[in-house]
Amino acid sequence: MGNFKMTTVEEMEAATNRLLETGAKVGADAWQFRVKNQTPHCKFGEQGVCCRICSMGPCRITPKAPRGICGCDVHGIVGRNYLKFTAGGAATHSDHGREICNTLGHAAPDGAYKVKDPAKLIRIAKEWGVETEGRDIYDLAHEMSELALSEYGKNHGVSRWLKRAPQHTQDLWHNAGIEPRAIDREVSCALHMTHMGCSSKPEALIRQSLRNGLSDGWGGSMCGTEFSDVLFGTPKPIDTEANLGVMVAENVNIVVHGHDPSLSEMICEVADDPEMIAYAKEMGAKGITISGVCCTSNEVAMRRGIPMAGNFLQQENVVLTGACEAIVVDVQCIFPALGPLSKCFHTKFITTSPIAQMPDSDYIEFSAGTALEKAKEIVKTAIENFKNRKPDLVYIPDMKQKATVGYSVEAIVKTLDGVTNSQVDKTGTTKPLVDCITSGVIRGAVAMVGCNNPKIRPDYAHIELMKKLIANDIIVVASGCSAQAAAKAGLMDKAAKDLCGAGLKRVCELADIPPVLHMGSCVDISRMMVLVSELAKDSGLNISQLPVVGCAPEWMSEKAVSIGNYVVATGIDTFLGVDPYVSGSTEITELLTSGVKDWVEASYTVEKDIDKLVDKMIERIEEKRTALGI
Ligand code: XCC
Ligand code: SF4
Structure with missing residues (x-):
């Protein structure tokens, strides 16, 4: 077994408890306490049967x-609430994508933002029918930025990205009437449909939920991922580390948290500047350590190897170390609790986006046009805060794991080339992976995604499910906070191959990969959509026939509902460990867990028992194999 040792959830919990002791000393609040105040939750809300969309209500449905x-x-x-849930998530992901398209418009050869992957830009431009021959790359970038931005509000047609899907999938979408049009239109349409006195027919509400989800995954999120790659580089395998032990006591610790790489990339860039490092030394530190929380962490880990301090429910722990000079945030998944919490320590809680403004924070507005100067101001603020540390409050848990991350579709295709003995094209297809799956060396794949949620023991579901899957020769691709759970546990260390079944272990050895592949942030679930599309085309199968399922065992956000909808709508059965507030309606539950199969050949399974959840996934994968006779 070598000397590979996983970090267990028990060990992580012990570290958290030790940090909560520090919190108690300074009178800090934490989610662990707030959960108690909010439990039990409102039953009407949980079942989705409360309506407050007009002021005649709120109305709550009961037998009487x-x-x-x-x-x-x-x-x-229930259906309207579900559609609104989706619209919130689709709007959020898509607006993040819009920001990236906008940043692309600011790219300049001597500017803060450059085109780091020109080949990818040209590839996408050709896909979109844009002339590329003899063009200046920045000229092309600006045209593509405009075109991408117009995807959000165009008057006619459907999302340009849909053409990437297999023809069969495109036909299903067309026939079900769920091809997404302009990205913003689907959000507006959803909010129109859920207005008082509009749609109340379950089927119509769920169709729009799928369409709005598709406008995210095959629209806004895909813009976010693809143009982030163009700007910041398409991820390639890179080594990093994960968990709180990546913070360094002697250094100025800056933690980036949120989602948009436009900010985090610039902070990393500036913190690398010898001038800044010298300034940090002048202020008594040995250097500067950047680490990340949530998806922005995934972005900079995938492209720069920046270590991951933790995932969603670990964000308060970062401040509780007493060694965080600044937690710099942009948008999404940021606890408002960080404001009051940072006041208990010397930590600067720096908000930067008009979209996410919070009390008790220092607001330094960041924009693509002023990126460099604002990033410098932020890094300087952190450095100058080093001297305000209270040494007796500093405790960084000595806990971290090695991880190899950076598995974009491009990287997966490249890495798995030549793994099998097949005579297929070795240049840029997924056929070697298809061969591994059809031969049964790998039984199938699971996309593990999504958040933490106090309703599930944090990280436990992610880690336990992944362990069992890889032991059963099922390869895992992960994103978001699920990926960070895997990395913290050690499942993205190549040595974790020892936890795999014989087939997957062999593939890990031959391809030199970990058994859980980090595909990025949550907008990068669009990468997974591209990957399954390629797998389907290369194998001649429909996506729904592939032994592939999706799983969000600890999800919590509106974004996760939007994701679930587009993953299902793409033909991938999706397993949830938390109910999306639909249990109050038999008809909506029936549609989501079965009815939608008639439209998109996939549906949801909700299973709160983690052991049963993983067994059901394995069962589904084996069913699909049997149906194919493989
Ligand atoms: Fe947020 Fe993206 Fe969920 Fe993590 S996984 S808690 S949505 S950071 Ni996206
Ligand atoms: Fe009540 Fe109907 Fe108004 Fe909803 S829309 S609050 S159910 S009256």
Whole structure:
């Protein structure tokens, strides 16, 4: 077994408890306490049967009161709530994508943002029918930025990205009437449909939920991923580390948290500047350590090897170390708790986006046009804060794992080339992977995604599921906070091959990969959509026939609902460990867990028992194999 040792959830919990002791000393609050105040949760909310979209309500559906004042029944109310849940997530991911398209417009040869992957830009431009021959790359970048931005509000047509899907999938979308049009239009349409006195028919509400999800995954998120690669480089395998032990006591610790790499990339760039490092030394530190939390961490880990301090429910721990000079955030998944918490320490809580403004933070507005100067101001603020540390409050848990990350589709295709003995094209297809799957060396693949949620023991579901999957020769691709859970546990260390079944272990050895592949942030689930599309085309199968499923065992955000919808709509059965507030309606539950199969050949399974959840996934994968006779 070598000397590979996983970090267990118990060990991580012990570290958290030790940090909460520090918190107790300074009177800090933490989610662990707030959860208790909020439990038990409102039953009406949990079942999705409360409606407050007009001021005749709020109306709550009970056996004695089966209809709201307007006459809407429980299925309409639950369905509308579900569609609104989706719209929130689709808007959020897509707006992040818009920011990236906007940043692309600011790219300049001598500017803060450059085109780091010109070949990818040209590839996408050709896909979109844009003339590339003899063009200046920045000229092309600016045209593509404009075109991409117009994807958000164009008057006619459907998302340009849909053409990447296999023809069969495109036909399903067309026939089901769920091809996403302009990205913003699907959000507006969803909010129009859920207005008082519009749609209350379950089928219509769920169709729009799928379409709005698709406008995210095959629209806004895909813009985010693809143009981030153009700007900051397409990820390639790179070594990094994960968990709080990546913070360095002697250094100025800057933690980037949020989502948009436009900010985090610039902070990394500036912190690398010898002038800044000299300044940090002048202020008494040995250097500067950047680490990350949540998806922005995934972005800079994939492209720069910046270590990952932790995932969603670990964000408060970062401050509780007493060694965080600044936690710099942009948008999404940022606890407002960081404001009051940072006040208990010397930590500067720096908000930067008009989209996410919070009390008790220092607001340094960041934009693509002023990126470099603002990033310098932020890094300087952190450095100058080093002297304010209270040494008796400093405790960084000595806990981290090695991880190899950076598995974009391009990197996966390249890495798996030549793994099999097949005579297939060795240049840029997924056929070697298809061969591994059809021969049964790998039984299938699971896309593990999503957040942490206090309703599930944090990280436990992610880690336990992945362990069991890889032991059963099922390769895991992961993104978001799920990927960080894997990295913290050690499952992205190549040595974790020892936890695999014989087939997957062999593949890990031949390709020199870990058994859990880090595919990026949550917008990068669009990468997974491209990967399954390529797998389907290269194997001549439909996506829904592939022994591949998706899983979000600890999800919590609106974004996760939007993701779930586009993953299902793409033909991939999706397994959830937390109910999306639909249990109050038999009709909506029936549609999501079965009815949508008639439209998109996949559906949801909700299973709160983690052991059963993993067994059901393995069962589904084996069913798909049997159906193919492989
Ligand atoms: Fe947020 Fe993206 Fe969830 Fe993590 S996984 S808690 S959404 S950071 Ni996206
Ligand atoms: Fe009640 Fe209907 Fe208004 Fe909803 S829309 S709050 S169910 S009256």
